[in-house]
Amino acid sequence: MKKYDRLIFVSSSDTALGPMAEAILQRINQFGILNNIQREIQTICREQNVMLLADTTELLNRVIDGNDTPFIYEKIGTQLNYIMLDEFQDTSRMQWQNFEPLIAEIESRTPHKNGFGNVVVGDIKQSIYRWRNSDWQILHNFATGPIGKYSKSISLDTNWRSLQNIITFNNSFFESAAKELDNKFASNSSGNLTPIVEIYKTIAQQYPKEKSPIPAEGYVEVRIYDKVPKETKGTKGTDAKIRPYQATVEAIKDALCRGYSYSHITILVRKNTEGAAIAKHLLENNIPVVSSDSMLLVSSKVIRSLVERLAAIATSATPATSATPVPASSATTAPAPADTDKELRNMPLLQLVQHIIHNELPDEAKADMAYLNAFMDVVLKFTSEEGSNLSLFLKWWSENGTSYSISAPKSNAVTICTIHKSKGLEAEIIIIPFFTCKLEPEVNGIIWCSTTDPEIGYNQPLPVLYSAKLENTLFKEDYYKEKHNCYIDAINLSYVACTRPRNELYIFADKSARSFNNSMASLLATFVNAPDKVPFVKDSSGIDPSQKCDIYKFGVKNQRHECKVPAAASSVGSSAAAGAPAAAGASAAAGAPAAAGTGASASAPAGASASTPASAPVLQADALMLLAPIKQTGRNRLAASQSSINEGDDSIRNKGVILHEIFSFIKNKRDIPDAVKRATLLGIVNKESFADLLTATTPTIEDVIAQLISQTDHLHWFDDSAQILNEQEILSGDDTITRPDRVILLPDGKGAHKAIVVDYKFGEYDPNSTQLKRYHSQVAGYMSSLCKMGFVDVSGYIWYPLHNKIIEVVPCKQKTLL
Numbered sequence: 001m002k003k004y005d006r007l008i009f010v011s012s013s014d015t016a017l018g019p020m021a022e023a024i025l026q027r028i029n030q031f032g033i034l035n036n037i038q039r040e041i042q043t044i045c046r047e048q049n050v051m052l053l054a055d056t057t058e059l060l061n062r063v064i065d066g067n068d069t070p071f072i073y074e075k076i077g078t079q080l081n082y083i084m085l086d087e088f089q090d091t092s093r094m095q096w097q098n099f100e101p102l103i104a105e106i107e108s109r110t111p112h113k114n115g116f117g118n119v120v121v122g123d124i125k126q127s128i129y130r131w132r133n134s135d136w137q138i139l140h141n142f143a144t145g146p147i148g149k150y151s152k153s154i155s156l157d158t159n160w161r162s163l164q165n166i167i168t169f170n171n172s173f174f175e176s177a178a179k180e181l182d183n184k185f186a187s188n189s190s191g192n193l194t195p196i197v198e199i200y201k202t203i204a205q206q207y208p209k210e211k212s213p214i215p216a217e218g219y220v221e222v223r224i225y226d227k228v229p230k231e232t233k234g235t236k237g238t239d240a241k242i243r244p245y246q247a248t249v250e251a252i253k254d255a256l257c258r259g260y261s262y263s264h265i266t267i268l269v270r271k272n273t274e275g276a277a278i279a280k281h282l283l284e285n286n287i288p289v290v291s292s293d294s295m296l297l298v299s300s301k302v303i304r305s306l307v308e309r310l311a312a313i314a315t316s317a318t319p320a321t322s323a324t325p326v327p328a329s330s331a332t333t334a335p336a337p338a339d340t341d342k343e344l345r346n347m348p349l350l351q352l353v354q355h356i357i358h359n360e361l362p363d364e365a366k367a368d369m370a371y372l373n374a375f376m377d378v379v380l381k382f383t384s385e386e387g388s389n390l391s392l393f394l395k396w397w398s399e400n401g402t403s404y405s406i407s408a409p410k411s412n413a414v415t416i417c418t419i420h421k422s423k424g425l426e427a428e429i430i431i432i433p434f435f436t437c438k439l440e441p442e443v444n445g446i447i448w449c450s451t452t453d454p455e456i457g458y459n460q461p462l463p464v465l466y467s468a469k470l471e472n473t474l475f476k477e478d479y480y481k482e483k484h485n486c487y488i489d490a491i492n493l494s495y496v497a498c499t500r501p502r503n504e505l506y507i508f509a510d511k512s513a514r515s516f517n518n519s520m521a522s523l524l525a526t527f528v529n530a531p532d533k534v535p536f537v538k539d540s541s542g543i544d545p546s547q548k549c550d551i552y553k554f555g556v557k558n559q560r561h562e563c564k565v566p567a568a569a570s571s572v573g574s575s576a577a578a579g580a581p582a583a584a585g586a587s588a589a590a591g592a593p594a595a596a597g598t599g600a601s602a603s604a605p606a607g608a609s610a611s612t613p614a615s616a617p618v619l620q621a622d623a624l625m626l627l628a629p630i631k632q633t634g635r636n637r638l639a640a641s642q643s644s645i646n647e648g649d650d651s652i653r654n655k656g657v658i659l660h661e662i663f664s665f666i667k668n669k670r671d672i673p674d675a676v677k678r679a680t681l682l683g684i685v686n687k688e689s690f691a692d693l694l695t696a697t698t699p700t701i702e703d704v705i706a707q708l709i710s711q712t713d714h715l716h717w718f719d720d721s722a723q724i725l726n727e728q729e730i731l732s733g734d735d736t737i738t739r740p741d742r743v744i745l746l747p748d749g750k751g752a753h754k755a756i757v758v759d760y761k762f763g764e765y766d767p768n769s770t771q772l773k774r775y776h777s778q779v780a781g782y783m784s785s786l787c788k789m790g791f792v793d794v795s796g797y798i799w800y801p802l803h804n805k806i807i808e809v810v811p812c813k814q815k816t817l818l
Contacts, residue, residue, distance in 0.1 A: 020473035088122030163218030165555035266427035656762030754793035
């Protein structure tokens, strides 16, 4: 009788083996499929004479085969005296079996009078890679293992990262959570598994005494959202899916008002889908974000549209959607006729891509220049190695395109990443908008079980559906072990997330979530209502009652000393930070690179819309790229404009800061009222700083700005005919970033543009100062960058508006025009 027939027979009989056989049969087909896939992979590897990187550990293990002195280590040809293994809690059992003989041999022959020669560093509480076969039990049992006689355990209990209140919260919450999980598990466990409180016995972290402030600093905020009544679901502001997003935006705005910048904030999520969703919401609120997924080329809609266009040309048939990288309402191009496609098909691949970018992409799509530049690098690399065959490239791209991404420059943007990727990192402020960390696997979760029972006749691992029904089968030990490990995974994930912040921690949990009772969120809700060592203050006064949210606060938010922006103002609403491509499906702020997965750009506030030249030069592989304009306010503006303001009286410095901000909002003269109004709303304008400029002929700040701009009427810098790029960042091939105050693009009458670079200086004018020479070199550098981008006619100027001085910058000399 075949094995499968035996299982079917057992499951249909009235025996104790019936439930187990049924569990096996539920996933036996998938087991066969996996077996076939494995055989195919092995066949391909043999044919191509390659091996999977994941197989190297197993191969080395077979070579060592448990020997005390494996010959493979003798082949190294050298003698090792010291080894350090970091993140040891993430080591797999097979990896440890490969290293153990080597470490034991070193320790046995090397006397260490002042300690031990080998160092193992790890924290069981941060073991979160079990899905990669990591085994925390190795570290837990290290002292009692085969080389325990050589080992000495040293526990580091001082936390140098977080402020005291955050440390206190983590110490108390995770000690409580470990006890609760043990109690939850004890009722049905087999009793031979390590208690979770044993793993968390070293949870207590101390704050450095030399850093200990009085009173304690640090802030923790926990929001527990109640279930949404069925009759209010879908209502704006009360939908359970909206509330965590709104709270995240509120927390970011509040942090900005207290002097933090976007780059100080990190949002941690459990899944990439959660990261994409929160990124979309932040971008819709003009908050710049950066994440690993948003960097993928295939995540950019403009790249996907470009590839679709290439595919249409390859087949000489243009689909209706092939040339619509942005919504039709904002910018579309008519599909190219089929006969034109046939002509394009004969062009070299690199030239063809350049042609599409030049002539077919809408201006809005060209804002995704970071992605286009990276794609051009990929095309150039392919043509140099494989030739210029379009069909071959499209086939290659379909197989390899998902592995290419852009390298985002450092930027002032909120970071979004998963908890797994955050380990080892830290941030001033951590926000966890979806605190879940499920205690048990999904409904359709699979575990691998085995039994030596002769009735089954098969003692190798089998895929079985995770279910409480396994308690009544021969697989119950495997079930208990998996459940115990899942509990540990959940608390460890939560621990890693909650120990990332330095200053502030925000955690949002929702009782409406189906998994709430089966997650760490339920333990957190219990803890904040009955804290042991953490005196949470319950405060729901700052939230709409219809959202049914309880807010628990511990500690006090700190005010950063360098903050210059009043509490009522924030830079949210200004343009997105440069170098922060949007996440999938999102709409970027005005002037920012279009969101990955969309080519659209959201409209900006009045006077702040970005402009892109209709026929801007296409970037070559080694060229530079223009990034989105970054808007700065308050202390950021003060820091950024130091190069424009001479040392001296504070009133002069403040006036320069204000003028710089206002000028950054102005493209033409019509923008002056809106620019002044916007600066006023941001809390930047200080009328006292303009007291010496307000006269009978210029009684308002708007009049002052208009008079200063009139100095350039003969140069047409603020005319409607010009295309303006205010504070547009330029990323060069060596990853350096420059940001001229104003780049003006004027038609040259030959179908192209000439570029004019203007840098504002609001300090004292001294024609003989060394500082002016530095300004001259600075503008010359801007001009050089634009020339490398492909602009042929480039000129540059240093403008002192308060002194009515415009200085032309040329490579070897400077010339005063006024």
